Amino acid sequence: TTGMCTFDPGFTSTGACQSQITFIDGKKGVLVYRGYSIDDLAEKGDFIDATYLLLHGELPTKSQREKFNFELTHHSLVHEQLIKFFQGFKHDAHPMAIMVGVVGALAAFYSDSADIGNPAERMRSCLRLIAKMPTLAAIAYKTSIGQPIVYPRNDLSYSENFLHMLFAVPTETYKIDPELARALEIILVLHMDHEQNASTSTVRTAGSSQANPFACIASGIAALWGPAHGGANEAVLRMLEVIGHVENIPDALERAKDKNDPFRLMGFGHRVYKTYDPRAKIMRSVCHGVLKAAKKENDPLLKIALELERIATSDEYFIKRGLYPNVDFYSGITLRAMGIPVSMYTVLFAVARTVGWVSQWKEMAEDPVPRISRPRQMYLGVMQRGFVSVESRG
Numbered sequence: 001t002t003g004m005c006t007f008d009p010g011f012t013s014t015g016a017c018q019s020q021i022t023f024i025d026g027k028k029g030v031l032v033y034r035g036y037s038i039d040d041l042a043e044k045g046d047f048i049d050a051t052y053l054l055l056h057g058e059l060p061t062k063s064q065r066e067k068f069n070f071e072l073t074h075h076s077l078v079h080e081q082l083i084k085f086f087q088g089f090k091h092d093a094h095p096m097a098i099m100v101g102v103v104g105a106l107a108a109f110y111s112d113s114a115d116i117g118n119p120a121e122r123m124r125s126c127l128r129l130i131a132k133m134p135t136l137a138a139i140a141y142k143t144s145i146g147q148p149i150v151y152p153r154n155d156l157s158y159s160e161n162f163l164h165m166l167f168a169v170p171t172e173t174y175k176i177d178p179e180l181a182r183a184l185e186i187i188l189v190l191h192m193d194h195e196q197n198a199s200t201s202t203v204r205t206a207g208s209s210q211a212n213p214f215a216c217i218a219s220g221i222a223a224l225w226g227p228a229h230g231g232a233n234e235a236v237l238r239m240l241e242v243i244g245h246v247e248n249i250p251d252a253l254e255r256a257k258d259k260n261d262p263f264r265l266m267g268f269g270h271r272v273y274k275t276y277d278p279r280a281k282i283m284r285s286v287c288h289g290v291l292k293a294a295k296k297e298n299d300p301l302l303k304i305a306l307e308l309e310r311i312a313t314s315d316e317y318f319i320k321r322g323l324y325p326n327v328d329f330y331s332g333i334t335l336r337a338m339g340i341p342v343s344m345y346t347v348l349f350a351v352a353r354t355v356g357w358v359s360q361w362k363e364m365a366e367d368p369v370p371r372i373s374r375p376r377q378m379y380l381g382v383m384q385r386g387f388v389s390v391e392s393r394g
């Protein structure tokens with residue numbers, strides 16, 4: 001059971017969801033996509049490899065890679081009418097609020113890929129969502145800073161395109177830094193899928209009612225936004241800034257231990273990992289690499305993060321509770337060094353996690369015995385009571 005409800009996504013009588021996509025061992029700190037370790041995929045693979053693997057179950061051959069990349073590239077534009085939606089948001093709207101709205105609105109544009117029972121339409125929805133997320137994310141960012149939007153280019157890789165759409169301006173040629181593009185590839189792979197986390201469970205639950213796939217992914221974006229989940233990367237950076245300016249590390253750690261204090265050590269702890277999140281280790285080395293390339297090795301926030309990690313991981317309170325850095329702990333510092341604004345951190349997480357969401361949605365839709373998710377509960381309320389008229393209610 002999770003909290004007050006017995007989580008049964010309606011797929012099995014055991015109350016647990018069955019999947020062949022991602023395996024996590026929370027005690028050993030192991031994360032595997034379709035049998036391949038996250039370490040191998042991050043180090044030796046790339047976005048296309050990992051995305052194809054999650055969707056299709058196998059690493060792509062050279063020709064499969066080329067075809068898949070062509071398909072994704074040729075779905076990266078969004079309908080021109082949809083671009084008008086962005087003008088309707090307040091200038092300071094949070095990009096995650098925008099993404100929830102515009103991704104849900106895709107349902108109004110692509111009715112030729114909404115039939116969950118049609119394999120070709122299912123795959124078209126998956127490709128459209130994966131391909132369009134960076135475009136929508138970049139439009140949300142450009143609109144928020146009053147810059148003209150930048151269209152995707154078919155000659156660029158997924159990560160290069162994302163950086164180009166975020167940072168290119170009409171007044172000069174944007175030079176793509178290959179090291180930055182590679183770092184982004186790894187970050188996207190690390191964030192792609194993670195078994196039945198809150199947002200993926202939300203997508204599966206929404207999808208189990210055979211709702212429109214674009215609306216299902218919008219529900220996943222909404223769930224990811226919370227600071228206890230994907231919103232933690234933004235919260236970590238703000239926490240490090242507070243510690244850097246107001247709080248010292250020992251006091252911050254004492255506050256984190258105090259149940260009555262709302263202060264939480266963001267980027268620490270995990271529902272499943274009770275040891276180091278394997279993605280955090282890779283994230284930390286990507287962080288060092290990006291800071292070095294950006295000549296920001298002396299980033300004060302990195303120093304605080306490293307010191308916080310050193311002290312907390314040798315503190316009885318955290319060790320006893322299995323609280324270690326998770327994927328969000330170093331991602332904020334890395335993204336900041338890449339020039340990505342804090343407000344876009346969780347959006348980037350959503351871009352990456354869309355691959356896992358659509359892969360798990362597709363797996364659920366392919367279930368030969370589709371059943372609606374219907375979690376049960378432990379009822380702790382009052383049972384039968386006789387009705388009392390308003391006159392005699394005191």
Ligand code: SDX
Nearest residue numbers: 194197228229230232256265266267268269270271321326
């Ligand atoms: C993600 O599920 C996924 O897979 C998510 C994710 C993914 O890829 O989809 O991995 C992405 O969401 C990572 C998590 C990002 N969130 C944060 O970094 C926010 C800070 N972390 C905490 O809010 C917390 O650790 C959670 C929400 C992640 C987990 O909270 P739980 O379920 O309460 O953790 P727990 O049951 O293991 O807690 C054990 C104890 C509790 O204290 P006791 O009641 O036993 O005394 O540790 C405490 C908790 O109160 N605790 C913390 C803490 N996290 C847990 N105390 C201080 N600081 C923290 N960060």
